[in-house]
């Protein structure tokens with residue numbers, strides 16, 4: 710296998726995210742749905758370019774059935790702590806979130822969400838994510854607002870370990 714390319718200097722502030730992360734402790738909920746538990750494999754890779762490619766594949770803990778899936782890229786404005794998350798989700802949503810990276814935390818808020826004309830209701834109006842790394846654990850918390858739940862409310866909380 711070819712040696713990993715050197716990390717592009719622009720994405721050095723995001724180096725703590727890189728690698729393959731795994732969890733079976735995901736907890737989901739929202740006022741309009743039943744609480745649920747899930748597993749997820751989360752990967753952040755680079756190819757020497759000033760971006761990180763991510764994928765997040767979630768599954769049902771008991772049935773192992775695939776659930777939510779996302780792929781995309783993270784970019785950083787060179788020389789700053791300003792980050793952008795460009796994502797596509799399997800249920801018909803594409804989004805751009807922007808925010809900041811500070812040491813081993815990243816805070817992101819969506820400013821653009823596109824959806825298929827035939828995607829399922831309700832419409833996702835806003836997404837906020839927080840990533841925090843503590844030693845060998847990475848935690849992600851996701852809040853959202855939808856067309857029928859106007860308050861920003863937690864949808865997901867999960868902590869991963871390195872595979």
Ligand code: HEM
Pocket residue numbers: 737739741742743745747767768776777830831832833836851853855857858864865
């Ligand atoms: C940013 C990422 C995500 C967004 C924007 C999102 C959005 C949504 C929305 C809008 C709903 C419908 C809520 C309602 O009916 O009021 C929903 C439900 C749900 N989401 Fe997510 N979701 C995300 C990630 C995930 C992930 C990672 C999982 C992991 C398994 C997941 C599992 C579910 C489940 C199980 C439901 C309930 C489905 C149902 O009862 O029909 N979601 N999500």
